[in-house]
Amino acid sequence: MRRSFFRRGYGDSPLHLLLLLCSFALTAYAGVRLLRGDWLGIVLWLVGAAVLHDLVLLPLYGLADRALQRAVPAPVSYVNFVRVPAFVSGLLLLVWFPLIAGTQRSRYERSAGLPADVFWPRWLLITAGLFAVSALWLAVRTAVWRARERRRDAGS
Amino acid sequence: MSHRSPAWRSPLRGPWLTSVFGLILLFGIPVLFVTGLLSYAAYNPDLSPVNDKTPDKGLLGFYLFSWPTHPVWLYRVTQGVHVTLGVVLVPVLLAKLWSVVPKLFERPPVRSLGHGLERLSLLALVGGGLFEFVTGVLNVQLEYVFPGSFYPLHFYGAWIFMAAFAVHVALRFPRMVRALRGRDLRAELRTPVSRTRPEPPDETGLVSPDPAPPTLSRRGALAMVGTGSAALLVVTAGQSLDGPLRNTALLAPHGREPGRGPNGFQINKTAAAVGIRARDIGPGWRLVVRGPGREVVLTREQVLRLPRHGAALPIACVEGWSTPDQRWEGVRLSDLAGLVGLGERPPGVLVESLQRHGSFRSVVLRDNQVRDPRSLLALRVGGADLSPDHGYPARVIVPNAPGVHNTKWVARLSFGETA
Structure with missing residues (x-):
């Protein structure tokens, strides 16, 4: 009876409230320290x-x-031959953006003693490679489908 | 049942797919957290304020322990895993957030006090999680755009994220298990686009009420995210590996060797970057060794005449990269302690560098680090004198210590002092 009263007022179980309060206490403890800057x-x-x-x-x-x-006007499954390499290329750009775009070029070169201008061409080449692999895969698949169709036509 | 925006039409969204991504993060995030905590312990922050970037940590430092000197590769592995796994989990995190985004727009926004509190916790979860990934990924690329020093932001941010992560796991674990049991993974991995159907609508509110025709199967979605993770692994992990595999780290900051020969290995900060001038490290350089009431000043020739020992040790940076074992040659820290009368059970040491700016110009090493026979004031590496960028005339090298504790361009060793 008391439990359903709690549930009606709070919308969930007392355990739910307890867990959240524990979590918020830790958040507050770390938060005041984080926000001192x-x-x-x-x-x-x-x-x-x-x-x-x-x-x-x-x-x-x-x-x-x-x-x-x-x-892409072709059959739906063709979309993925563009979608997947574009996704992977975009992901690499997203994660390694400061290096690829060279936003900290001079700091990087002064600190690590390495040239910073290699990442942009590397990313472009990787992207080209991803699309090339995808195109090759599509070509092989198309050839296999066509061969299968020809066999079927010859058989019938 | 809440009303959802019809904009979310992907037929793949549903509790099963969300739970698969959730399960991967359930294993991955705690590994990131634990390796991160270990990295903090590796700095021995309780020894001295100069070692500690978060001196007001309070109870959050409850677990600190004296960092061991063996196995020598431990920090190399834990920090390599921390950074590489963090990078590799980026697509999984993005996929997980993509899969639950309709929940952001659920109506009504707050159904009850409990629901409102949980949504507040989810803001800490998503904001804190993204904050941790973003600050980490930017820091290893030296992109210091975040508002403050990386160490406190990433450390306290981690606790905020984990507070929300723990409660999220506690509240969602049963639902995740139910969702994973509800569909057979093997059958799912055999289902092509043509036979892909949306998951049945349920109380989670993740399944689109008006799904578009599928252009990708669930196995395809998993494969796409997995390919993204694999690609990031391939272009990143090499910076922590030895041999020809290092060349695979095409987009990682420390994939290439900066030079050839004995001093050709990775540099964190060059001499020029921290304001070391030629005259600082020329013939006028002196090493000052201090102990209680005693001080010895040595030229490099005098240091070279002290008993010399070798140690094969890596450099492992907090940024995740590391070098293969280098063959260091120099004077044992414990022998230097002996010069000032502390040969028996030497204490810790305050190491001060000539470098003019940058963090960790001085660090305090613990007694277990000083006493390890492989802890050296190194003068030579790989059979050659140290190069200026690797700390000439002399640098510290301690087994299993984080890179910045292997102080370069050492000017003074004060045994028994903590700054």
């Missing part, structure tokens, strides 16, 4: 990371994917 900047980064991802990055790649589907 540039607290506004840090809050903006924490919340901004979620907002930018959910409201900008994710809709952007969703739209790009839809545009791709419209641009």
Whole structure:
């Protein structure tokens, strides 16, 4: 009886509340320490990371994917021969963007003693390689399908 | 049942797919957390303020222990795993967030107090998780755009993320197990696009009420994410490996060797980058060794005449890269302690560098590190004198210590001092 009263007021079990309160206590303990620096900047980064991802990055790649589907008039399964290499190439760019774009070129060269201008051409070559493998795969698959069709036609 | 935006039409979204990504992260994230905590312990932050970038950690440092000197490859492995696994999990994290995005727009936004609190916790989960991945990925590329020093941001951010992660796992684990049991993985891996159907609608609110025709199977989605992870692994992991595999790290910051010969291995900070001038390390260089009430000043020739020993040890950076074992040659730290009367059971040591700027210009090593016979003030590497970029005239090399604790351009060793 008391439990259902709690559930009606809170919307979930007491255990749910207890777990969340434990979690928030730890968050507060670490949070006051985290925010001792540039607290506004840090809050903006924490919340901004979620907002930018959910409201900008994710809709952007969703739209790009839809545009791709419209641009490829062939049978649906052909889309993936563009989608997968584009995804992998984009992922490499996303993760290694500062190196590929050379945003910290002079700091990197001064620190590591290595030239910084290799990453951009490497990423382009990797991208070319990914699309080449995909094209080759598609060509082989198409050839196999055609051969199968010819055999079927010859058989009938 | 909540009303969802019809914009989310992917036929692949559903509790099973979300649970597969969730399961991978359930194993991966704790590995990142534990290796991260170990890295903090490896700095021996409780020894001295100069070792500790988060001195106000309080209870969050409860687990600290004295960092061992063996196995010599331990930090190389734990930190290599921390950075490489973090990079490899990026596509899984993105896929997991993609799979649950309709929940962001669920109506009504808050159904009850409990639901509201849980959504607040999810903000900490998503914001904290992305914050950790973004700060880590930027830091290893020297892109210091985040608001403050990397160490406190990544350390306290990790605790905020893990607080939310733990409660999320606790609340969602039964649902994840149910969803995974609800579909047969092997059957799923045999289902092509043509036979792909949306998961049955359920109370999770993940399945699209108006699904578009499939252009990708669930196995295809898993393969695509897996290919992304594999590609990131291939272009990254080499910077922690020996031999020809190192050349595979095409996009990682430390995949190439900066030079040839004995001093051709990876450099974290060159002499020029930290303000070392030629006259600092010329014939006028002196090594000061201090102990309680005693001080000895030595030229490089005098240091070279002390008993010399060898040790094969790697350099392993907090940024995840490491070098193969290098053959160092130099004077044991314990022998140097003996010069100032501390030969028996030497204490820890404060090591100070000539470098003018940069973090960790001075560090404190613990007694177990000083006493290890492989801990050297190295003068030579691979049979040659150290190069200026590797710390000429003399540098510290300690087994299993993080790279920045192997101080270069050493000017002073103060035994028994903690800064």
